[in-house]
Amino acid sequence: MKLIKSQMTLRRTITSLVLGAAALLSAAATPVAAATDDDSFFTHLHTEKAMANVTVSPGRAGPVEIAIQLETTDEAPLTAKAVSVTLVDTQTGRKLAPVEATRDGEDGWRVKVAQLTPGRWMLGLGIAISEADHVNVESPILIK
Structure with missing residues (x-):
C-alpha cells in the first residue's frame, strides 16, 4: 500500500514539474x-x-x-x-x-x-x- 502511494506521489510530482517547466518556457521571450x-x-x-x-x-x-x-x-x-x-x-x-x-x-x-x-x-x-x-x-x- 505504501508503495502505491509513493508511486502516485511521484507521478504527481513529475506532472507538476513538467507543467511548471512548460509554463516557464511559454512565458519566456522566445x-x-x-x-x-x-x-x-x-x-x-x-x-x-x-x-x-x-x-x-x-x-x-x-x-x-x-x-x-x-x-x-x-x-x-x-x-x-x-x-x-x-x-x-x-x-x-x-x-x-x-x-x-x-x-x-x-x-x-x-x-x-x-x-x-x-x-x-x-x-x-x-x-x-x-x-x-x-x-x-x-x-x-x-x-x-
Missing part, C-alpha cells in the same frame, strides 16, 4: 523563426508587453523589405508610437544603422533595407508603445 515557401523569412517575437510577426522579403541577399505586424499579448492589434529596426551580421559583427519603420495601417510597419548579405543576422525591434513604455526584442534571421 522568438520563432522559419523560412517560408515564397522565399520570405518569417519570425515571431514576443515579450510580456508586445508581440511582433516579422516577414523579411525576400529571404535572400540583396535589397529586402521588412514587414512588421504588432499585437498585444492577447493577440489584439497593438498601435505603437514608433518602431525602429536594427540589423547586426552575427558573423562579422557589422551593424547597419538603425532604421525607423514607416506606419502601414493601424498595427503594421515597414522598412526597406538597401542590401543584406547572405548569412545569419540579428534583427532587433525597438517598439515605442507610448511615451514612457518601450520594448526591445530581437531574433536571429537567416538570409540565403
Whole structure:
C-alpha cells in the first residue's frame, strides 16, 4: 500500500514539474523563426508587453523589405508610437544603422533595407508603445 502511494506521489510530482517547466518556457521571450515557401523569412517575437510577426522579403541577399505586424499579448492589434529596426551580421559583427519603420495601417510597419548579405543576422525591434513604455526584442534571421 505504501508503495502505491509513493508511486502516485511521484507521478504527481513529475506532472507538476513538467507543467511548471512548460509554463516557464511559454512565458519566456522566445522568438520563432522559419523560412517560408515564397522565399520570405518569417519570425515571431514576443515579450510580456508586445508581440511582433516579422516577414523579411525576400529571404535572400540583396535589397529586402521588412514587414512588421504588432499585437498585444492577447493577440489584439497593438498601435505603437514608433518602431525602429536594427540589423547586426552575427558573423562579422557589422551593424547597419538603425532604421525607423514607416506606419502601414493601424498595427503594421515597414522598412526597406538597401542590401543584406547572405548569412545569419540579428534583427532587433525597438517598439515605442507610448511615451514612457518601450520594448526591445530581437531574433536571429537567416538570409540565403
